[in-house]
Amino acid sequence: MRRRSLLVASGxxxxxxxxxxxxxxxxxxxxxxxxxxxxIDDDEARLQREGYRSAVTDARVLEAIQSGMMGSIAVAxxxxxxxxxxxxxxxxxxxxxxxxxxxxxxxxxxxxxxxxSWTSISGGLDFSMRILLESPFEGTRRxxxxxxxxxxNSGLPVEQVRDRLVAxxxxxxxxxxxxxxxTFGRPxxxxxxxxxxxxxxxxxxxxxxxxxDFASFGNAVRRKLVREIAGRTGPRFG
Numbered sequence: 001m002r003r004r005s006l007l008v009a010s011g012x013x014x015x016x017x018x019x020x021x022x023x024x025x026x027x028x029x030x031x032x033x034x035x036x037x038x039x040i041d042d043d044e045a046r047l048q049r050e051g052y053r054s055a056v057t058d059a060r061v062l063e064a065i066q067s068g069m070m071g072s073i074a075v076a077x078x079x080x081x082x083x084x085x086x087x088x089x090x091x092x093x094x095x096x097x098x099x100x101x102x103x104x105x106x107x108x109x110x111x112x113x114x115x116x117s118w119t120s121i122s123g124g125l126d127f128s129m130r131i132l133l134e135s136p137f138e139g140t141r142r143x144x145x146x147x148x149x150x151x152x153n154s155g156l157p158v159e160q161v162r163d164r165l166v167a168x169x170x171x172x173x174x175x176x177x178x179x180x181x182x183t184f185g186r187p188x189x190x191x192x193x194x195x196x197x198x199x200x201x202x203x204x205x206x207x208x209x210x211x212x213d214f215a216s217f218g219n220a221v222r223r224k225l226v227r228e229i230a231g232r233t234g235p236r237f238g
Contacts, residue, residue, distance in 0.1 A: 024137050025070055025139075026070050026074045026094060026096075026139045027070045027071075027073055027139065027140055029135050029137060029139035029142045029143070031076045031078055031128040031145065032075060032077045032147075033079075033125065033127075034052070034078065034148075035081070035119060035121075035124070035148030035177075036079045037081045037082070037116060037117065037148070037149075038116065042115075043214075044149075044214040045113055047215065047218070048217060049108060049109070049113075050218060051221045052077070052221055053105040053109060054105075054218050055221040055222040055225050056075070056105055056225070057098070057105050060226055061222060061229065064229040065095060065096060067230065069140075070096075073094075073096070074093065074094050075092070075095055076088060076090065076092045078124065079114075080124030081114075081116035081117065081118060082116055082117055082118030082123070083156075084123075085116045085123075086123055086126075086127035090107045090108050090111060092131075093107070094137065119153050120152060120155035122156040122158040122160070123155040124146060125158070125165060125172065126156075128146070129165050129168070141231065142170045143170070143172075145173050146174055146175070147174070147175035148175075149176070149178075150192070151189070158199050158200055162202045163202065165203075166203040171202070171203030171204055171205060172203055173201055173206055173207055173208060173224065174197070174201045175209055175220060175224055176193045176195070176208060176210050177192075177217060178193065192210075193208065196210075207227070207228075209224045209227075
């Protein structure tokens, strides 16, 4: 009986270890939530996407990614307009190398684009939260990076949704685009960067970086990605 017990113990020791889940772990789960309302024309939309593609493949962004404990992040790209339109354009993708970043940029480049009426930042945030909950990766931080050129004018009040997401441990950062054309002929009641500061961003370390116009959007995206990937602290209003 003793010999049998030793054989059983020996056999158990020879069993393969449970598969590691390290390959599913990343430093950051990042949803890029992008406004595609009709206030953004085709040229501006092209600059927007080029801004994200060039930023994700930028050497400084890749350096920030590879400096993390896991050396990788997971990114999902979402587009939103009114309260009835949100879609996942590029699904969750691990990025930890230049090759992976280039592959992600190529997927974004070939994805079709639509433009719809109204601006529901609250709808975009709600949808982004669902995407976070469905992520196949595990991240030490969860961030929604929302960009747009107008105030919330459709769906739930954005402050209500922001507060609910922040209570679940999500950080919401903002990238307001200071477009000089009013949405649907109605100017913003306050400067858009101030609106994002007061009503959109929230959570631990939340901040915003404003793009002065669509031409400067790419540089603003790069600066913002470096800061949020690295988890650096700094002023909320940049």
